[in-house]
Amino acid sequence: MAILLNHVSYVYQAGTEMAVTALNDINLKIPDGQFIGLIGHTGSGKSTLVQHLNGLLRPTKGALYYDGEEYYSQGFDLKRLRSKVGLVFQYPEHQLFEADVFSDVCFGPTNLGLDRKEVELRAYTALKQVGIEDEYFYQSPFELSGGQKRRVAIAGVLAMKPDVLILDEPTAGLDPKGRDEILDQIKALQKESGITVILVSHSMEDVAKYVERIIVMNKGGVLFDDIPQKVFHEYEKLEEIGLAAPQITYIMNRINKELLPVSTEVKTIEEAKNEILRAMRLQHD
Amino acid sequence: MGIIKTSKLIFEYIRRDEDGNVEGITRAIDNVDLDIQQGDFIAILGHNGSGKSTLAKHINAILYPTEGTVWVDGKDTSVEENIWDIRQKAGMVFQNPDNQIIGQLVEEDVGFGPENMGVPTKEIRERVEESLKAVGMYEYRKHSPNRLSGGQKQRISIAGVIAMHPKCIIMDEPTAMLDPNGRKEVIRAARALHEVEGVTIVLITHYMEEAVFADRIIVMDEGRIEMQGTPKEIFSQVEKLKELRLDVPQVTLLAHELKKSGLKLPDGILTIDEFLYELERITGKQNTPGKMGIL
Ligand SMILES: Nc1ncnc2c1ncn2[C@@H]1O[C@H](COP(=O)(O)OP(=O)(O)OP(=O)(O)O)[C@@H](O)[C@H]1O
Ligand SMILES: Nc1ncnc2c1ncn2[C@@H]1O[C@H](COP(=O)(O)OP(=O)(O)OP(=O)(O)O)[C@@H](O)[C@H]1O
Numbered sequence: 001m002a003i004l005l006n007h008v009s010y011v012y013q014a015g016t017e018m019a020v021t022a023l024n025d026i027n028l029k030i031p032d033g034q035f036i037g038l039i040g041h042t043g044s045g046k047s048t049l050v051q052h053l054n055g056l057l058r059p060t061k062g063a064l065y066y067d068g069e070e071y072y073s074q075g076f077d078l079k080r081l082r083s084k085v086g087l088v089f090q091y092p093e094h095q096l097f098e099a100d101v102f103s104d105v106c107f108g109p110t111n112l113g114l115d116r117k118e119v120e121l122r123a124y125t126a127l128k129q130v131g132i133e134d135e136y137f138y139q140s141p142f143e144l145s146g147g148q149k150r151r152v153a154i155a156g157v158l159a160m161k162p163d164v165l166i167l168d169e170p171t172a173g174l175d176p177k178g179r180d181e182i183l184d185q186i187k188a189l190q191k192e193s194g195i196t197v198i199l200v201s202h203s204m205e206d207v208a209k210y211v212e213r214i215i216v217m218n219k220g221g222v223l224f225d226d227i228p229q230k231v232f233h234e235y236e237k238l239e240e241i242g243l244a245a246p247q248i249t250y251i252m253n254r255i256n257k258e259l260l261p262v263s264t265e266v267k268t269i270e271e272a273k274n275e276i277l278r279a280m281r282l283q284h285d
Numbered sequence: 286m287g288i289i290k291t292s293k294l295i296f297e298y299i300r301r302d303e304d305g306n307v308e309g310i311t312r313a314i315d316n317v318d319l320d321i322q323q324g325d326f327i328a329i330l331g332h333n334g335s336g337k338s339t340l341a342k343h344i345n346a347i348l349y350p351t352e353g354t355v356w357v358d359g360k361d362t363s364v365e366e367n368i369w370d371i372r373q374k375a376g377m378v379f380q381n382p383d384n385q386i387i388g389q390l391v392e393e394d395v396g397f398g399p400e401n402m403g404v405p406t407k408e409i410r411e412r413v414e415e416s417l418k419a420v421g422m423y424e425y426r427k428h429s430p431n432r433l434s435g436g437q438k439q440r441i442s443i444a445g446v447i448a449m450h451p452k453c454i455i456m457d458e459p460t461a462m463l464d465p466n467g468r469k470e471v472i473r474a475a476r477a478l479h480e481v482e483g484v485t486i487v488l489i490t491h492y493m494e495e496a497v498f499a500d501r502i503i504v505m506d507e508g509r510i511e512m513q514g515t516p517k518e519i520f521s522q523v524e525k526l527k528e529l530r531l532d533v534p535q536v537t538l539l540a541h542e543l544k545k546s547g548l549k550l551p552d553g554i555l556t557i558d559e560f561l562y563e564l565e566r567i568t569g570k571q572n573t574p575g576k577m578g579i580l
């Protein structure tokens with residue numbers, strides 16, 4: 001059930017003076033069940049790319065395939081695609097529109113034609129998954145704080161139980177605990193039900209902690225596509241294109257250069273701690 | 286009195302049904318006393334819904350106290366004829382840039398504030414140029430702001446506030462949508478405004494590393510000020526911050542964890558330089574592992 005991108009290019013306002021090439025000849029394979037991080041400088045084309053995956057934007061050149069079927073080919077069911085490939089937008093406000101939080105989350109599953117009971121069960125479960133308490137269920141989504149809105153928008157997509165879940169900067173605006181809670185939930189979901197997750201993020205720390213593959217976009221093209229350790233190893237190149245490595249990568253590199261031989265390929269604080277302790281013991285043996 | 290002062294500030298959002306009957310009341314600010322001096326750099330941290338944006342909107346006279354008083358540069362924000370003055374003194378960068386983009390072209394958008402203030406046309410042009418350069422968006426001046434990426438929009442709204450030359454800038458999660466470099470640029474711009482021009486900065490953020498540069502950190506919880514102090518004082522309290530749904534910078538956390546494993550490191554390490562210095566201090570001495578306390 002992979003998604004395939006074959007020489008995909010996209011130009012906003014093609015043919016006008018204001019034409020912007022947002023994607024330039026992208027080739028990618030997104031197999032089932034992967035947890036993928038999509039990073040890149042602002043304006044590098046991440047949001048444009050993910051909007052292609054669920055059929056919101058149509059490539060100017062090239063083609064996409066879902067399950068071997070070409071997008072927009074004859075008989076291709078776009079509505080079905082959108083129920084399989086769920087996208088949480090970068091700005092949650094764009095996704096909220098119902099009178100109250102609960103109805104808002106019910107909207108997607110209702111559209112799938114599920115019966116009322118199933119719809120409400122899913123909405124309830126999804127809201128709990130993102131940590132929204134019952135007291136907010138019947139409030140207007142517009143009267144929530146920034147981080148609360150984002151949670152509701154994520155719940156709306158979770159309730160559709162997509163096979164591919166795309167989150168466009170889901171943690172922007174979430175408090176640190178909320179960030180960990182939501183990403184932990186999504187990681188667990190991905191493990192249990194084998195869904196594919198694509199996480200668009202500017203937080204290198206989050207990406208390092210959760211994903212197994214990183215796609216780095218630069219000016220509409222793919223610069224790197226590899227495991228996190230390999231990608232962050234190139235931190236100097238990442239900096240050249242407006243990115244960075246997690247702070248932990250810099251710490252380990254400095255220790256390695258100035259103090260002690262340690263592995264620079266650690267991804268979490270826990271790993272870093274153990275690595276430093278190990279190196280210190282070795283030094284004194 | 287400082288440039289921003291609040292006394293016993295309380296704010297309640299009141300929700301009504303179609304007939305105007307009260308459906309619910311949320312107390313978003315609960316008895317807050319605050320005194321920020323001209324030239325301070327303050328960071329405000331707090332969980333989602335803790336009242337940060339609500340507090341910020343009081344400083345810009347977008348919301349008025351349910352109880353208590355807010356003064357900006359000595360002027361009471363609840364007095365109607367002060368509002369114009371207050372909004373020029375205290376510029377606000379909102380959480381979502383879409384809410385404040387007005388112009389058809391980037392340069393119009395950025396020029397809108399100074400134009401409204403009656404700044405002469407020639408000076409508007411200079412201010413637009415200078416503030417777009419400050420956020421690294423000068424080459425986009427002829428673009429339509431609605432067609433920019435998320436992070437680009439955010440930088441345009443920051444330029445719009447800088448162009449008004451306010452005495453105080455309140456930034457409500459200005460870096461939430463920016464890439465690491467853009468985040469550094471915005472923080473650098475804020476620090477430069479603070480250090481060179483003496484502008485008062487109030488920075489609301491969920492990125493703990495950004496709060497390291499503040500003179501003082503205020504931590505909010507359930508509408509109240511729960512902690513206040515220097516970055517070192519605040520980030521020394523790792524467990525307490527975690528209880529408040531917050532965090533500390535990675536380097537601080539790593540040092541804290543190593544300390545728990547027995548290394549003799551101080552609390553509240555904030556930078557990589559500091560961490561390396563301390564680590565070198567304990568590894569540099571050719572002690573036995575036992576003495577270093579790792580075993
Ligand atoms: N509606 C639009 N019309 C014209 N150009 C656009 C439009 N949306 C985006 N662009 C341009 O396309 C390019 C890619 O934008 P995109 O939103 O995909 O970037 P992004 O990587 O998601 O950035 P960010 O991290 O800031 O969200 C940018 O140069 C942007 O200015
Ligand atoms: N327009 C509104 N109407 C009713 N209640 C509101 C409104 N805006 C915010 N609230 C409520 O007031 C409280 C404080 O919200 P506020 O937006 O100040 O939080 P915040 O600290 O800025 O959170 P975040 O980190 O998510 O931006 C929350 O409980 C929120 O649900």
Ligand SMILES: [Mg+2]
Pocket residue numbers: 046047048090168434435
């Ligand atoms: Mg984007």
Ligand SMILES: [Mg+2]
Pocket residue numbers: 145146147337338339380457
């Ligand atoms: Mg807020």
